[in-house]
Amino acid sequence: MIRGMYAATAGMMTMLSRVQTISNNLANVNTPGFREDTLRLTSFPQQLMARLFSAGGTQQIGSAINGIVNESVATRFTQASLRQTDSPLDLAINGDGFFGVQTAQGVRYTRDGSFRRDGNNQLVTAQGDLVLSDAGTPITLPPGAVSVSPEGQIRVTALIDGISGPIDQPVARIGVFTALEPGQLRKTANNQFEDATGLAQIAPQPLNGRATVHQGFLENSNVDPARAMSDMMVAQRSYEASARMLQLQDDMTARAVSDLGRL
């Protein structure tokens, strides 16, 4: 009896966690480069059940599962659609890979390419973290109009003097970092990921058609709101069912305690 109550409670607890995960996804439906999380659940270890006091002493009658538990959070790294912004320092990756940024805590990886210049002419994120080139170094942009090719080559066109007209010069190539496997990346915050292994195996790779960089675009969040809403409805009903189970078992226990005692 009590075992069933715990199973029902475990069901309620995991469904709350699932709804919280979905709620976080929905809150980030407009966050550029956001990657959707899914909560993976697993059953509690099976338990061998035995009947006592049977003819031949204890008799095994099979196994039962005592509820459900959170296992892990998996991030879905699928490509999201690109949205045109026309801002020259908004960049989006179509394909594999991440932009690399230098933070106070070390190198982080992001799909959010809403970059800008800081007061020192360097390419930075909204936080002011330095964006890294394919050589793993910060990118300094001289004053002038910035263009970024699909291969990630950054060029700046500027009037050097009043005589020779605008001069177009290559500045750097933006780094597109690739993890060996998606599970290597762990979310931190600020649209960034860290290397969960700590092995620093995530390095800038030549694009070679694996990905293209788009200037004047931002990548949307890859949260599918319709699916998130239906997942949330399922989780809510599942929670409701567990709550009913708990209620039922509470009633049964109450009957056992009060009515049986009256006999």
Add this chain to the structure above:
Amino acid sequence: MPISQLVRSAVSGMVSHKLSLDVIANNLANVNTSGFKASRVNFQDVLYQANRLATSNQDLRIGAGVHPVEIQPFFTQGSLVQTDSATDMAIYGNGFFRVQLPDGQTGYTRNGSFRVDANGLLTTTDGLPVQPEIRIPADLVSSVTVDTSGVVRGERTQPDGTSRSVEIGQLQVATFVNPEGLEAVGQSLFRETANSGGATVGLPNSPGFGQVVAQALEQSNVNMADEMANLITAQRAYGFSLKALQTIDEMIGMANNIRNR
């Protein structure tokens, strides 16, 4: 899992998308304000709490929602419209007009709808003097012209009846490494910040600086169609978070009512 943690991500979504709606509403309200620059809100996800699992030594990282990281103005060129006023001017290209704020500091604006005050000073419509000071003699007010390099001239009638062009002053423009880092202070005015970098002051139409277009005003750079699309997106996003909050509330309510019969 505490209730506060449960509702936080949904509430953060509502607060953030509400801010987005506010900014879009402000952009739309200023669709006809000369020199106005559209802004957008940039979002980021929030710290992931590492809930240690009892059944393994793995962390369960569930996000705590979203937060607005900044309101970013966009300094793309607005279109120029012709006006009849000799003291209306627009910058085509890079740069800002410099004006003196009431506290003595320098403000920067793209709104060149200037006028001449009682003392002959060239000022903004709010009476803030243009920097460096340009004092227009009373007899030249009616004949003021500005060329693309920002030289202000007037025609002075000579005793013999002919008129001669007189140079009155020179307009200057300021550029910034990162204009998006400027702080908007209202009345189409901006202040420099550590983020924007210091102002580089120069002559209009010189390398790196835009040219002055006389008898014209720069229109707002708000794109109506884009803003309407953003409005719908932000409104829907708000709705999703609201729905998530309602669901969580109902679930907590169910837990509350298990023994309420």
